[in-house]
Amino acid sequence: MGQEVVGSPMNILDPQGPIAAANMTILIDSIAIMLAIVVPTIVAIFASAWYFRQSNRRAFYWPDWEYSGRLELVVWSIPALTIILLGGVAWIGSHQLDPARPVPGTGQGVTIQVVSLDWKWLFIYPDQRIATVNTLTVPVGAPLHFRLTSASVLNVFFIPQLGSMIYTMNGMVTRLELRADEVGNYQGLSAHFSGDGFPDMMFDVKVVSEPEFASFAANTVKSDHVLNGDSYRKELLKQSVPKDKAIYRLDDPLLFTAIATQRIPPGPGPQEAANTGASNVR
Template sequence: MNILDPQGPIAAAQKTILIDSIGIMLAIVLPTIAAIFAFAFWFRESNPRATYQPHWAYSGRLELVVWSIPTLTIILLGGVAWIGSHQLDPARPIDGTGAPVRIQVVSLDWKWLFIYPDQRIATVNTLTVPVGSPLDLELTSGSVMNAFFIPQLGSMIYTMNGMMTRLKLRADNPGTLQGLSSHFSGDGFPNMMFDVQVVPQLEFPDWVARTAQTDRVLNAESYGKLAQQSVETATSTYRLEDPRLFHAIVTQQIPAGPGPKLTSESVQPHIGDHDVR
């Protein structure tokens, strides 16, 4: 999950912004550190050339330097952030070499559900995408708020119950990447990770065909069981019975999950007879 090893155009652009921002900030940090040592060396007690000016109060040139450098730094950082935030709008379409793939993402306690409505399949804790294709992700939460993040593809984005967010990504190289939840959501949060399998364009239809042969069926009933709190250590695949299942989740036609609960009796709220007044 090395953010400095991008595998897509969004992550590559974000890496550039990160490095540029650090460089701009170092332009003021490094001279300041150097000035500290320079002043300490020059105004040491043993230096007879250092002048003592007890009545000095103001220098226009010094004020110009002190205020102009931070101002320029803020302008540069603001410009980088402003331009980058518009160019890297999560919902902004991106080009690709293959047909776009629509994927519906649902964060649960404590697992990830990926629905491919056009292919009529779904997977848990594993995301398979064709290399070079624009990925059109629609995201929501089936429980508490969470955050979806594939560091090497970029653009962390929140998932919220009753809302849908959009994210456009693209993977440029075949291989296996790692995704994770980047927002705390209870006891199983550390295990909310998923694999991202980036496969060649010609292999993606074969994967879809194999996945569609599974015996598991995803519908409102099986989704209700899947939404219960559990940590899934293995991946699983489903045939999608209702392509409007994601819409039912977003519009809360299917009730949201219970959310994280306290698991230790020692931290459960307790009121004894002696507490009642």
């Protein structure tokens, strides 16, 4: 078991899973490739300005100079090689980090159904028959199978230290495979503007041991709050920024399917509320 992480819970340069680590590698490699052309170019600018200064008697002047094949070769070949290298890094990385590609891990995998709402996150654990709002609890080392949709406008799910932001779309289901390698508390966020409550659309990510996760699920399933179609419409579908992080006993295992297939109509979205002049942020 790892130690609890101390420091910024949203530091992309401090990855806590294999996907985030691969993302960081691509970022650093891309910066290094770009610096390989940027730094020499900046140095050449200053060197040229210094060498061709007025006081330098050794500097030469070519009033009839028109074309240099060697110079053209340098000017075009270096940027071309840079683009090829960057393209190769992006191409290989995008295939290796396909969001739906399974990520191996230890222990039993956990399926988590994610619904982005205005302005909160609903996490449904169908196998454990529980659900939470703005708190994601997962076991360390286990494969995490996310299935994501939106109950309103387009949104983006992102846990910086675990990696790979992905869109949530109304009427569609996207997939994301992750793994957390260190016990600790992290932070997730919405990475796409979605209205007045967007700045508060954050969620806690708690990575715990397998026994702690089992205890969490066993305690949550005893909750007096029941989540089904009716309670979802009355409590969660309304536009609001919740003050507490509610937990539910999942009464309807097909709730996520009903949301994703729009059997439960989507929320109004920020634009409709703005047109009616309503103030729905609590």
